[in-house]
Amino acid sequence: MGKKIMFYPGCTLKGVAKNLEDSTVESARVLGYDFIELPGWTCCGAVYGLAQDSVKFTIANVRNLIKAQNYGKEIDDNRLVAVCSMCYNNLRRAHIDVMKNRDKLETLDLFMDEEANYEGNINVLHYLQFLKDDVGFDKIAEKVKKPLKGLKVAPYYGCLLLRPEEIAIDDREDPHILEDLLKILGAEVVDYPLKNECCGSYHTVDKKEIVSERTYKLVSVAKEMGADVIATSCPLCFFNLDKRQEIAKNKHNDFEYMPIVYFTQLMAIAFGLTSQDVLHFDKHYISPEEVLKKWL
Secondary structure, eight states: OOEEEEEEOOSGGGTTTHHHHHHHHHHHHHTTEEEEEOTTOOOOOSSOOOOTTOOGGGHHHHHHHHHHHHHHHHHTOOEEEEOSHHHHHHHHHHHHHHHHOHHHHHHHHHHOTTSOOOOSOOEEEEHHHIIIIIIOHHHHHHHOSSOOTTOEEEEOOOSTTTOSGGGOSSOSSSOOHHHHHHHHTTOEEOOOTTTTSOOOGGGGTTOHHHHHHHHHHHHHHHHHTTOSEEEESOHHHHHHHHHTHHHHHHHOTTOOOOOEEEHHHHHHHHTTOOOHHHHOGGGOSSOOHHHHGGGO
16 A cells, blocks of 8 residues: 555546546556545636635635645645646645735635634645656656657646746746656657647637637647647646647648647556556547557
8 A cells, every 4th residue: 555645636537537537546556655535625616716805716725725734634744736737726826825815814714614724734736746856757767667669749738837937837938847757758758839838728618719729729830840649737728639629620621630648648558557447548539549559
């Protein structure tokens, strides 16, 4: 049995992003960690509230942090890991916000009278940070059974792992943490200049045509750079880059489909975890199975 670490899945991983959840949890298990789902977690809100004079947008995330605080004492570990970019962004920003604005924290503590006060001791981490700083890339390299040699991958961060600066997991303009991991897995990382550009975000709900143009550009440039797949960590980025290829193809005759994958799926494959119970390729609009068949 591995070391217990608190894991915040978030809503999307329980449905359309089951491929992200299971490949994360199973890859962590190979590395010697049991990701324990945070008891009683609630939705992070998806989009962080921008109103500086309002505390209501912070309630749900601080309540999640309090739950992590309580459970962390049980397992004697204060780390809370999220792999969804949106969840990480919201949880980390909430922690920083109330630590900087103690009057806001005091208001929240008074409002949530059934919970313990938040002590500010939870270390919110994205899975990539956990892999680099807590596990170590050297240990990850030792677990690789099927190096992804020959697979050309375009790393895609999107917005929420790098913005705002205070929560960025790497340099905002030239991040490399994802590239470093992919290289450890044996993949060939292409120089992808759009890796930190926006996918269109929630405009996909009512402005599908606009988002499909973003998809057209992001995928086409990755193709031009020689990539076989684009790897991401964000379920919304995944959806926009994967599903919106359908509209992009209808609008642009020259457009070529490209599979979108989660970096955790590539890590699972490199670790020898090739079961569809882990990879869930049925969750993809553009199946990556043909591109990845060499390693499956």
